[in-house]
Amino acid sequence: MAPLIVPLVKIGLLVFALLTAAAYLVLLERWIAAWVQDRKGPNRVGIPLTSIKLFGLGQPLADGLKFIFKEEYTPAHVDKALYTLAPITILAAALAIFAVIPIGSVLPLDLPGTDGPIKLVVAPGVDVGMIYVFALSSIAVYGVILGGWASNNKYSFLGGLRSSAQLIAYEIPLGLGILGVVISTGSLRLENIIFEQAQSGVWNSFTQPLGLVVFVVASFAEAARLPFDLPECEQELIGGYHTEYSGMRLLLFLIAEFLHMVVAAFLIVILFFGGWHFWGMPVPADDIISWSVAGLRILVLIAKVLAVILFFMLIRWSWPRFRFDQLMNLAWKVMLPLGLVNLMAVAAVVEYQHAREIEDLSTNAWLPVGIGWGVAIVAWIVAALFAPLHTDNRPRLDVLQPPAFEPNSLRSK
């Protein structure tokens, strides 16, 4: 029983923090929306029965209560088992991804029954951490397509189809972006990926800017954020795969959506922006860490993640949605070749460094950084000149000139 206590405490804290964070990210998003559109956002709900408003900080609690007390209706035409299974699948998978994501590095606590400092990750030392993240983020596709199929509604069905196509199409650039980092690190463990960057002081975004672009675009699409929110576009599909959902089941979908964004932000920070590392911070080994350094690492990591989430939200209010053919063209004809180019460039640099026996990246960073940026700029220019994104923008003649309406043709039948 003893070895179960530490993981259970970590899981409890993490799940509570994540659900709270998802609720407050909704508030943050509405504040940012209000700020971008020059209006006042939610600023009324504070402490009930008083006139204390607290800038609207009570809004997520009020929203949560409202969701709980709303009627949860299961329409007659749905497939009942799958209809309930879909939100459970998507939320459980979104939560379970966090099992291998480090929130900081370690805490120098010496509890009885544990060996060494407490690692700030639920499952420390999983050798296949990155593959685990990849696998569980693929399960989100099941939630979406089950929801769309079980709803037995044309909007939901179209939304489920579209989003399954989108999610699987963008999984390939996602994997290619990760592969570049894995090659230059030699490990799939997220803690090792951070530590490698912290030791050399050269973040992966400096040496692999092209990989960063591919990964960020793919993670926007995987999190179904604008400009890639075709799975749930409100104006066209009335919510897409969750049109028929209400009450807590809808809330589960919405929480999972925000958790996907948090996961994407964590992965971008950990893989490409050095995780808890910032220049000037000491990088001691994990077992001689002090409380101040441990706390600072958590703060730096959370600050970086919040910055990336802010970026996600600002993009949401500044970009229009892609059309579906543009989305598919971007995935297959632009991002996949760019990812392959990045992969081979990184591999070539690693081979060159190995042949020259350059092991310490902190003093010899100019070559990989230069090659990385050179490849990125050349590839970006080529993509901008030849990418087939806008070739399909010409108007469709068959829509502009519909066949002439002949009333007699109807009457004759």
Added chain:
Amino acid sequence: MQQDPKWVFYYDLLCDKIHKVRIFGREPLMEQAVLPLFLFAVCATAVAVAMVRVGSLVGPHKAGRVKEMPYESGMDPIHDARRRFDVRFYLVAIAFLVFDVELLFLYPWAVASRNPQGIDRAVAEQWVASRGLVFFEVLSFVLLLAAGFVYAWRKGVFRWR
């Protein structure tokens, strides 16, 4: 530890005898690492199920004939939603399968490229001739992948109109 039945099963039987996979290091099983993963999966599922249960217990329940209908912006639904759909979705699924599996083949090489227990050890123990040969093999693999990609592009697999 050699006599641990799990150790014998995973490493001696599965890896050495059946799959003929060479294991570096011979570490003990990852159960310390894997147990929290299963715990977390169980807890996450429990949280999701509990939330759905709470919602269905607390909220009101009022049935109605209009509520039973699928919501299609006020139109009466004409037929069942599960109809035939565009074949291009299947094409995307097949293309995804091809490229994703090929990506998975690249992961072991990616991990081994800078790991001291990876290609360097293989070269030192003379299981492969040199690092350059490995790089050349991977390069030709990716070029094959690219050839398939160009073929699919020319065939119009990625065309959406």
